[in-house]
Amino acid sequence: MSKEITSRxxxxxxxxxxxxxxxxxxxxxxxxxxxxIKPYGFAxxxxxxxxxxxxxxxxxxxxxxxPLFIPKSFLSKEAAHVEGFAKECAVVTHxxxxxxxxxxxxxVDPDARLEEELIVRPTSETIIWNTYRDWIxxxxxxxxxxxxxxxxxxxxxxxxxxxxxxxxLWQEGHTAHATREEAIDETRKMLDVxxxxxxxxxxxxxxxxxxxxxERFAGAEDTYCIEALMQDGKALQAGTSHFLGQNFAxxxxxxxxxxxxxxxxxxxxxxxxxxxxxxxxxxxxxxxxGLMIPPKLAPHQVVIVPxxxxxxxxxxxxxxIAAELRARGVRVKIDTDDQSRPGFKxxxxxxxxxPVRIAVGARDLANGTVEVARRDTRxxxxxxxxxxxxxxxxxxxxxxxxxxxxxxxxxxxHITRVDTWxxxxxxxxxxxxxxxxxxxxTSETEDLIKExxxxxxxxxxxxxxxxxxxxxRTGKPSTQRVLFARAY
Amino acid sequence: MSKEITSRxxxxxxxxxxxxxxxxxxxxxxxxxxxxIKPYGFAxxxxxxxxxxxxxxxxxxxxxxxPLFIPKSFLSKEAAHVEGFAKECAVVTHxxxxxxxxxxxxxVDPDARLEEELIVRPTSETIIWNTYRDWIxxxxxxxxxxxxxxxxxxxxxxxxxxxxxxxxLWQEGHTAHATREEAIDETRKMLDVxxxxxxxxxxxxxxxxxxxxxERFAGAEDTYCIEALMQDGKALQAGTSHFLGQNFAxxxxxxxxxxxxxxxxxxxxxxxxxxxxxxxxxxxxxxxxGLMIPPKLAPHQVVIVPxxxxxxxxxxxxxxIAAELRARGVRVKIDTDDQSRPGFKxxxxxxxxxPVRIAVGARDLANGTVEVARRDTRxxxxxxxxxxxxxxxxxxxxxxxxxxxxxxxxxxxHITRVDTWxxxxxxxxxxxxxxxxxxxxTSETEDLIKExxxxxxxxxxxxxxxxxxxxxRTGKPSTQRVLFARAY
Numbered sequence: 001m002s003k004e005i006t007s008r009x010x011x012x013x014x015x016x017x018x019x020x021x022x023x024x025x026x027x028x029x030x031x032x033x034x035x036x037i038k039p040y041g042f043a044x045x046x047x048x049x050x051x052x053x054x055x056x057x058x059x060x061x062x063x064x065x066x067p068l069f070i071p072k073s074f075l076s077k078e079a080a081h082v083e084g085f086a087k088e089c090a091v092v093t094h095x096x097x098x099x100x101x102x103x104x105x106x107x108v109d110p111d112a113r114l115e116e117e118l119i120v121r122p123t124s125e126t127i128i129w130n131t132y133r134d135w136i137x138x139x140x141x142x143x144x145x146x147x148x149x150x151x152x153x154x155x156x157x158x159x160x161x162x163x164x165x166x167x168x169l170w171q172e173g174h175t176a177h178a179t180r181e182e183a184i185d186e187t188r189k190m191l192d193v194x195x196x197x198x199x200x201x202x203x204x205x206x207x208x209x210x211x212x213x214x215e216r217f218a219g220a221e222d223t224y225c226i227e228a229l230m231q232d233g234k235a236l237q238a239g240t241s242h243f244l245g246q247n248f249a250x251x252x253x254x255x256x257x258x259x260x261x262x263x264x265x266x267x268x269x270x271x272x273x274x275x276x277x278x279x280x281x282x283x284x285x286x287x288x289x290g291l292m293i294p295p296k297l298a299p300h301q302v303v304i305v306p307x308x309x310x311x312x313x314x315x316x317x318x319x320x321i322a323a324e325l326r327a328r329g330v331r332v333k334i335d336t337d338d339q340s341r342p343g344f345k346x347x348x349x350x351x352x353x354x355p356v357r358i359a360v361g362a363r364d365l366a367n368g369t370v371e372v373a374r375r376d377t378r379x380x381x382x383x384x385x386x387x388x389x390x391x392x393x394x395x396x397x398x399x400x401x402x403x404x405x406x407x408x409x410x411x412x413x414h415i416t417r418v419d420t421w422x423x424x425x426x427x428x429x430x431x432x433x434x435x436x437x438x439x440x441x442t443s444e445t446e447d448l449i450k451e452x453x454x455x456x457x458x459x460x461x462x463x464x465x466x467x468x469x470x471x472x473r474t475g476k477p478s479t480q481r482v483l484f485a486r487a488y
Numbered sequence: 489m490s491k492e493i494t495s496r497x498x499x500x501x502x503x504x505x506x507x508x509x510x511x512x513x514x515x516x517x518x519x520x521x522x523x524x525i526k527p528y529g530f531a532x533x534x535x536x537x538x539x540x541x542x543x544x545x546x547x548x549x550x551x552x553x554x555p556l557f558i559p560k561s562f563l564s565k566e567a568a569h570v571e572g573f574a575k576e577c578a579v580v581t582h583x584x585x586x587x588x589x590x591x592x593x594x595x596v597d598p599d600a601r602l603e604e605e606l607i608v609r610p611t612s613e614t615i616i617w618n619t620y621r622d623w624i625x626x627x628x629x630x631x632x633x634x635x636x637x638x639x640x641x642x643x644x645x646x647x648x649x650x651x652x653x654x655x656x657l658w659q660e661g662h663t664a665h666a667t668r669e670e671a672i673d674e675t676r677k678m679l680d681v682x683x684x685x686x687x688x689x690x691x692x693x694x695x696x697x698x699x700x701x702x703e704r705f706a707g708a709e710d711t712y713c714i715e716a717l718m719q720d721g722k723a724l725q726a727g728t729s730h731f732l733g734q735n736f737a738x739x740x741x742x743x744x745x746x747x748x749x750x751x752x753x754x755x756x757x758x759x760x761x762x763x764x765x766x767x768x769x770x771x772x773x774x775x776x777x778g779l780m781i782p783p784k785l786a787p788h789q790v791v792i793v794p795x796x797x798x799x800x801x802x803x804x805x806x807x808x809i810a811a812e813l814r815a816r817g818v819r820v821k822i823d824t825d826d827q828s829r830p831g832f833k834x835x836x837x838x839x840x841x842x843p844v845r846i847a848v849g850a851r852d853l854a855n856g857t858v859e860v861a862r863r864d865t866r867x868x869x870x871x872x873x874x875x876x877x878x879x880x881x882x883x884x885x886x887x888x889x890x891x892x893x894x895x896x897x898x899x900x901x902h903i904t905r906v907d908t909w910x911x912x913x914x915x916x917x918x919x920x921x922x923x924x925x926x927x928x929x930t931s932e933t934e935d936l937i938k939e940x941x942x943x944x945x946x947x948x949x950x951x952x953x954x955x956x957x958x959x960x961r962t963g964k965p966s967t968q969r970v971l972f973a974r975a976y
Contacts, residue, residue, distance in 0.1 A: 030562070030618050031606065034555035039634060042552045064530045067522035068608070068639055068655050069578075072585070074518070076593040086585040086594050090557075092608065093581045093596065095643040097560070097574040105564040106574050108581065108605055117596055118519065120556075120580065120608070130518050146527060151556055151639065155583040167556050 033166030043299035061145045069118035074126040077251040084218020088155040090120040120153040129252040144176040162279035170274035183267035187243040190271040194239035203294040203404040209459025221245035227458045230283040233432020235485035241271035291353025295396040300333040307361030324389035438469035438478035521654030531787035549633045557606035562614040565739040572706020576643040578608040608641040617736040632664040650767035658762035671755035675731040678759040682727035691782040691892040697947025709733035718771040721920020723973035729759035779841025783884040788821040795849030812877035926966035928959035
């Protein structure tokens with residue numbers, strides 16, 4: 001076990017923070033609540049971002065960029081929206097500093113007060129819909145399928161790297177449609193994109209569902225989500241896609257003339273995922289030795305380590321293996337550190353979660369083999385040099401699907417159907433995970449359960465079977481089970 | 489001439505703004521000084537960003553992300569730096585809104601005042617060097633070669649889309665080195681990267697040079713720059729690379745133990761280009777009909793227009809041409825608008841600056857040809873279908889280099905050597921462009937010239953020939969000519 005990293009059994013929270021910091025993903029900054037995303041962490045985020053960006057473009061979306069600042073009055077235009085965000089806003093009130101008269105440094109210049117305060121965007125619906133008013137006149141201007149990659153700020157008192165920070169990076173899609181049906185289709189389509197990305201790229205199984213009114217986005221008619229399960233039995237919302245109805249179109253007066261020449265309000269969606277996904281990636285796969293990055297997202301998929309150490313001139317076998325792998329599109333790192341011992345290096349590369357390690361030593365080479373270690377199972381085997389690129393490519397595929405299968409087995413074994421309050425509480429306090437239970441459908445009961453157990457309704461799964469039952473808390477009649485969990 | 493766009497001869501400034509807005513690059517937003525980058529403009533910026541990002545990575549740099557906010561006290565730590573940026577800062581003073589007691593909306597909650605104000609980053613040297621203190625202990629941690637893509641804010645009263653906006657997008661490289669020489673080498677290397685990008689991708693010839701102390705970055709020992717010339721004879725600084733000496737290391741106490749185990753301050757560079765480059769791209773190449781995007785950066789390099797209009801089923805020749813071009817890596821748009829007339833479409837695609845337009849009509853096809861129009865010369869020719877992909881690929885190369893050659897011929901014919909004050913003023917008021925003249929080397933004279941003519945010293949070109957002369961303004965002795973110009 002890595003000495004720098006607290007074990008999960010000892011302290012799961014500390015394990016997470018240790019891992020994020022020691023593996024070079026992110027760190028706290030001098031600005032309370034804000035993090036620094038370090039180069040290795042950013043390289044993983046770049047792979048996630050580039051993959052998602054391609055998926056968005058393949059589904060017809062384009063990127064644009066809207067202002068960082070939102071006039072305070074804009075927030076107030078949609079009632080639920082301001083209610084949801086007003087309490088966590090960074091507010092710009094002045095636009096100039098000046099030298100302090102006592103020479104002690106710089107102070108805010110009171111003469112440079114803004115007429116109207118500006119909010120650092122917590123999300124961009126308001127500024128974007130204010131802009132769309134100028135862009136949309138006719139049904140010919142629709143649909144508008146726009147995405148933005150941006151930083152946003154939601155003031156947080158208690159922060160945790162990636163999971164909850166005042167500033168974070170994300171993408172926010174904002175689309176405009178002529179009909180309700182088309183907007184709902186878009187909402188569902190982007191939910192599917194997120195689910196595909198989570199499962200096929202991040203190797204994280206997710207439940208697709210819809211939020212209860214309590215957990216809905218501020219200003220949405222419906223919030224769809226994908227929910228993932230972490231190794232400590234807590235759930236994490238990994239992405240949301242909102243059907244906004246005509247709320248923002250009405251708040252910002254965005255109307256279009258339809259084919260039959262009537263004036264109608266535009267239908268809207270918005271959808272987003274953030275650097276929070278980095279937290280999920282760490283918490284689903286990693287172990288006490290360090291990270292475990294799914295091959296499709298790993299900055300280095302393979303590291304080649306010369307044994308006992310790199311020489312000034314690299315062994316031609318190493319160069320050849322690397323070239324063959326790169327020709328197959330594999331991201332390869334060659335270890336060139338001639339100071340540290342192999343054992344130390346192996347531990348370092350395990351900490352970084354590089355999926356495959358190839359050790360190349362003279363003795364193995366004489367036998368025509370290299371030693372290949374996989375990060376997920378921490379097993380080693382000698383593989384013939386002949387055809388090594390093919391072997392590694394198929395090993396990477398295997399690791400990608402093994403990580404998913406393992407996470408899915410864990411997740412599936414942590415969905416518990418319960419029918420009584422005792423079972424409900426015992427499950428939450430015991431194995432945790434998702435608890436599938438009947439609920440009477442009221443916000444009051446949902447609040448009560450949250451207060452008593454800290455569990456929330458993560459979602460009503462899509463295509464949920466309808467089944468008569470009684471609410472675990474109130475005993476009132478219920479038509480379906482919903483998924484409860486304690487969550488990040 | 490496009491009716492929506494003012495001609496350059498009538499009003500160059502208005503021509504620029506019309507073009508940026510009407511061609512869908514950017515627009516003003518509801519937030520004073522901030523712009524919206526529209527999808528077409530953003531697609532060009534993405535191509536620029538991705539190209540630069542690849543060039544940075546090829547020269548050993550990695551990306552990271554640092555906080556948007558900078559504690560006010562950090563700015564004060566480097567004296568010149570705070571002097572340079574304090575007057576144009578967006579200042580966050582509060583972190584919460586609340587409902588107004590009179591029900592009129594939301595107001596800033598006076599109870600949520602920050603202990604120390606936060607500045608929205610105008611540039612990130614201070615927060616980054618504060619972080620580097622934790623990352624650098626030994627010479628083994630050096631060099632640190634990090635870049636960040638980010639938004640920054642510098643409050644501006646008079647704004648112009650892309651050229652001068654309160655918020656803009658940019659990249660900022662921040663590197664740390666063990667020696668002065670290595671840091672200077674890095675500064676020069678990144679200047680070369682910028683010059684290569686400007687000339688080979690943007691097709692904009694640039695002069696590489698060094699700034700006078702007056703024009704130096706706040707906190708730098710030396711600022712290197714690339715300077716470009718716009719069609720109105722005004723210069724535009726297209727990128728800067730700063731040698732920061734040990735200024736920020738000393739301000740933030742960043743020391744490292746050297747190979748011989750002494751404690752030394754780290755040497756620094758920073759370098760950046762921004763969405764300002766979009767303004768240069770527009771102003772160097774475009775004409776009264778619209779944009780002219782160099783093929784290497786064009787979102788669509790070729791548009792194929794079915795004549796007289798697209799049918800429900802595309803002509804198989806069109807599909808085949810598009811497929812052949814795409815296989816060669818060419819970005820192709822197929823026109824599917826069945827409402828507008830060809831003449832209208834041609835004007836639209838000229839406005840968008842798509843380098844090559846292929847019109848495919850039945851009569852030409854019968855002759856085994858298509859009509860190919862190039863945007864730069866606005867000439868058309870019939871080209872045989874046979875080998876059309878090869879012809880187009882070589883045409884795109886030709887357009888790329890023609891744009892550069894034309895811009896270079898213009899630039900070269902607008903560098904005027906003058907030896908008297910009369911010639912100097914007459915050149916500025918006449919053809920404009922760069923004026924190569926002797927200067928006595930003092931800031932006072934530079935200020936005086938700026939005050940009298942609005943011309944500034946754009947740079948002292950690298951490898952400038954040393955030549956005795958007399959200052960055009962004061963008659964004092966001078967050792968070299970420098971480049972003056974009026975500038976954006």
